[in-house]
Amino acid sequence: MTNSINEIENAQVILVSGSNTTEAHPQVARRMLTAVDRGAKLIVIDPRKTVLAEAAHIHLAIRPGTDIPLLNGMMRIILDENLVDDLFVEMRTENYYQLRDMLYRLDLDEVARITGVELDKISRAAQLYAQAQKAVICYCLGITQHICGTRNVQALANLAMMTGNIEKEDTGVDPLRGQNNVQGACDMGALPAVFPSYQPVSNDDYREKFEAAWNVDLSPTPGLSLLEMTHGGKDGPIRAMFIMGENPMLSDPVLSKVQETLTHLEFLAVSDIFLSETAQLAHVVFPAASFAEKTGTFTNSERRVQMVRPAIAPIGNCRTDGDIISALAQRLDYPMEYDSPAEVMEEIAMLAPIYGGMHHDRLEEGWGLQWPCWDRSHPGTPFLHKYYFTRGRGHFVPADHEPPSELPDKTYPLLLITGRIYHHYHTGTMTRRSSTLNRECNAALLQVNKADADRLQVRSGEMVTVTSRRGMIEVAVEISDQVQPGSVYTNFHFAEAPINKLCIDTWDPQAHCPEFKVCAVKVAKK
Amino acid sequence: MRDVLTTCAYCGCGCGVYLHEEQGRVIGSTASRNHPVSRNNLCVKGWHLHEFIHHPDRLTEPLIRKKGSLQPASWGEALDYTARELGRIRDKTAGQGIGVLSSAKCTNEENYLLQKFTRAVLKTNNIDHCARL
Numbered sequence: 001m002t003n004s005i006n007e008i009e010n011a012q013v014i015l016v017s018g019s020n021t022t023e024a025h026p027q028v029a030r031r032m033l034t035a036v037d038r039g040a041k042l043i044v045i046d047p048r049k050t051v052l053a054e055a056a057h058i059h060l061a062i063r064p065g066t067d068i069p070l071l072n073g074m075m076r077i078i079l080d081e082n083l084v085d086d087l088f089v090e091m092r093t094e095n096y097y098q099l100r101d102m103l104y105r106l107d108l109d110e111v112a113r114i115t116g117v118e119l120d121k122i123s124r125a126a127q128l129y130a131q132a133q134k135a136v137i138c139y140c141l142g143i144t145q146h147i148c149g150t151r152n153v154q155a156l157a158n159l160a161m162m163t164g165n166i167e168k169e170d171t172g173v174d175p176l177r178g179q180n181n182v183q184g185a186c187d188m189g190a191l192p193a194v195f196p197s198y199q200p201v202s203n204d205d206y207r208e209k210f211e212a213a214w215n216v217d218l219s220p221t222p223g224l225s226l227l228e229m230t231h232g233g234k235d236g237p238i239r240a241m242f243i244m245g246e247n248p249m250l251s252d253p254v255l256s257k258v259q260e261t262l263t264h265l266e267f268l269a270v271s272d273i274f275l276s277e278t279a280q281l282a283h284v285v286f287p288a289a290s291f292a293e294k295t296g297t298f299t300n301s302e303r304r305v306q307m308v309r310p311a312i313a314p315i316g317n318c319r320t321d322g323d324i325i326s327a328l329a330q331r332l333d334y335p336m337e338y339d340s341p342a343e344v345m346e347e348i349a350m351l352a353p354i355y356g357g358m359h360h361d362r363l364e365e366g367w368g369l370q371w372p373c374w375d376r377s378h379p380g381t382p383f384l385h386k387y388y389f390t391r392g393r394g395h396f397v398p399a400d401h402e403p404p405s406e407l408p409d410k411t412y413p414l415l416l417i418t419g420r421i422y423h424h425y426h427t428g429t430m431t432r433r434s435s436t437l438n439r440e441c442n443a444a445l446l447q448v449n450k451a452d453a454d455r456l457q458v459r460s461g462e463m464v465t466v467t468s469r470r471g472m473i474e475v476a477v478e479i480s481d482q483v484q485p486g487s488v489y490t491n492f493h494f495a496e497a498p499i500n501k502l503c504i505d506t507w508d509p510q511a512h513c514p515e516f517k518v519c520a521v522k523v524a525k526k
Numbered sequence: 527m528r529d530v531l532t533t534c535a536y537c538g539c540g541c542g543v544y545l546h547e548e549q550g551r552v553i554g555s556t557a558s559r560n561h562p563v564s565r566n567n568l569c570v571k572g573w574h575l576h577e578f579i580h581h582p583d584r585l586t587e588p589l590i591r592k593k594g595s596l597q598p599a600s601w602g603e604a605l606d607y608t609a610r611e612l613g614r615i616r617d618k619t620a621g622q623g624i625g626v627l628s629s630a631k632c633t634n635e636e637n638y639l640l641q642k643f644t645r646a647v648l649k650t651n652n653i654d655h656c657a658r659l
């Protein structure tokens with residue numbers, strides 16, 4: 001996020017796109033609803049009538065995968081109504097004319113037809129957003145888990161920049177991060193192309209810095225992404241894997257391919273707190289300590305680095321992942337000895353500029369620090385882009401519509417949308433073992449619109465089969481007006497209904513984000 | 527009873543929570559009153575944050591696959607075997623045959639150590655995590 005979570009309360013207009021915020025980010029949703037109580041206007045772009053969509057002043061219920069035409073339509077209206085922030089565009093951005101030319105070629109009736117939303121509604125949303133002094137955009141996986149994920153994000157950035165709704169307190173574009181430390185894992189360089197602090201491995205200066213600090217030679221070639229590693233199949237390039245606390249056997253698209261890849265490895269080691277579906281395939285499983293048994297830091301969605309403190313010693317014979325890595329490094333003749341996680345953070349501060357002022361003794365005080373935090377005396381950064389975009393001027397990149405790679409047809413007439421729910425977390429390895437959470441919500445349901453349910457002659461609670469070109473699962477039906485006729489919805493927390501079996505394995509070429517959100521299926525009564 | 531202030535392990539909001547420890551067990555979790563995100567409030571996942579910690583399904587011993595099934599083993603055995611295999615495949619493939627997945631559930635320090643281990647010891651940039659999933 002470029003803003004802090006609490007800044008959302010002060011926004012006048014909040015535009016939420018592709019985020020089921022009340023379920024996936026409860027505290028962020030609370031701030032949004034507080035803002036609404038204070039008189040803010042809420043615009044929700046979502047194919048489903050989510051709880052937040054019901055609370056919205058304007059709900060733009062687009063057809064799945066049509067975010068770009070909708071956003072382009074809003075921008076065209078802003079242009080026509082003379083609501084562009086010309087001064088901001090002139091001073092702070094570049095390449096605006098290319099965007100403008102594209103918008104002038106846009107046919108608004110076509111936009112209404114593609115998105116399925118009346119022009120009048122789009123127009124009201126556009127004007128509301130453009131006229132606000134303080135406007136925040138929040139988006140989540142509903143935007144990025146599409147074949148055009150990167151362009152979806154760009155379209156949101158275009159909208160924010162042309163109206164100057166960026167770079168200010170209480171105003172900006174905020175991606176909401178899913179898992180608790182996704183932000184930190186990225187910041188730390190658990191990515192194939194960058195060292196910590198997003199320093200490219202291919203850049204000679206950065207690489208030499210790390211080579212000197214670590215006293216080794218390093219490869220300048222970016223590595224393979226997660227999907228490239230786990231979807232290689234039996235003859236893939238990867239022969240051995242070490243997997244720390246992840247469960248690609250449930251979270252990845254096209255599970256049969258993942259299974260084929262993992263079962264044909266020469267060696268697989270997994271470290272986890274439970275025997276996950278992935279760990280069951282391993283040659284070696286390490287029992288890892290949970291977050292309640294170790295010291296370290298997590299970085300939340302608003303870039304706040306915060307302490308994790310142990311409440312108990314590791315249970316049984318568990319060890320922390322940090323200890324496991326050090327022990328392996330020792331055996332491979334590269335000692336990685338640290339007295340404590342605090343000492344690891346000292347090394348991070350030295351090598352990762354955005355964490356330059358992060359030290360455990362500072363983080364122990366107060367409520368952590370938000371990066372960038374350049375040095376020991378730096379107070380941290382509650383909102384980003386204060387005086388500059390990270391790359392100088394904000395760059396407009398016009399985004400064209402690309403339809404999802406698989407749309408419903410005669411054989412597979414329904415559109416399947418996937419997501420997450422309030423009670424569970426990711427693949428459920430932790431939440432499914434929390435007795436209370438599991439009691440309150442213990443099965444995957446397939447949301448089906450009344451009209452489709454009548455046609456299929458199914459009632460709530462009845463079991464159905466859901467089939468795509470890639471696989472089949474069984475699941476119980478919930479009749480719901482949250483979904484539009486023609487689409488069905490479910491979530492991916494339950495091993496009994498591994499929805500990812502159905503999903504398509506195309507992905508966004510730039511961000512390598514799988515197209516989880518939409519694919520074509522047929523539903524039949526069992 | 528002892529209260530330990532820490533950070534919720536479930537979602538990217540990052541609420542400040544207290545874990546309540548009694549006789550070596552975590553028996554409850556409550557919101558931090560002054561924390562800027564939690565502000566004396568958690569969601570249902572946070573209020574039940576402690577429940578998985580002592581679940582009987584927790585792994586407590588290293589396991590090694592022997593004759594097709596996973597069997598309890600010592601740490602020494604599990605670490606030696608893993609180091610040997612990773613080293614062997616690293617040497618055979620110049621690092622390119624090894625893939626590492628890090629975790630959005632682990633700490634920053636652990637993610638840092640794992641990418642350092644991958645790059646410096648296993649000689650590859652094949653490291654990623656489930657950020658996009």
Ligand code: SF4
Nearest residue numbers: 534536537541569572
């Ligand atoms: S308590 Fe709920 S909202 Fe807060 S961090 Fe945990 S899961 Fe997220």
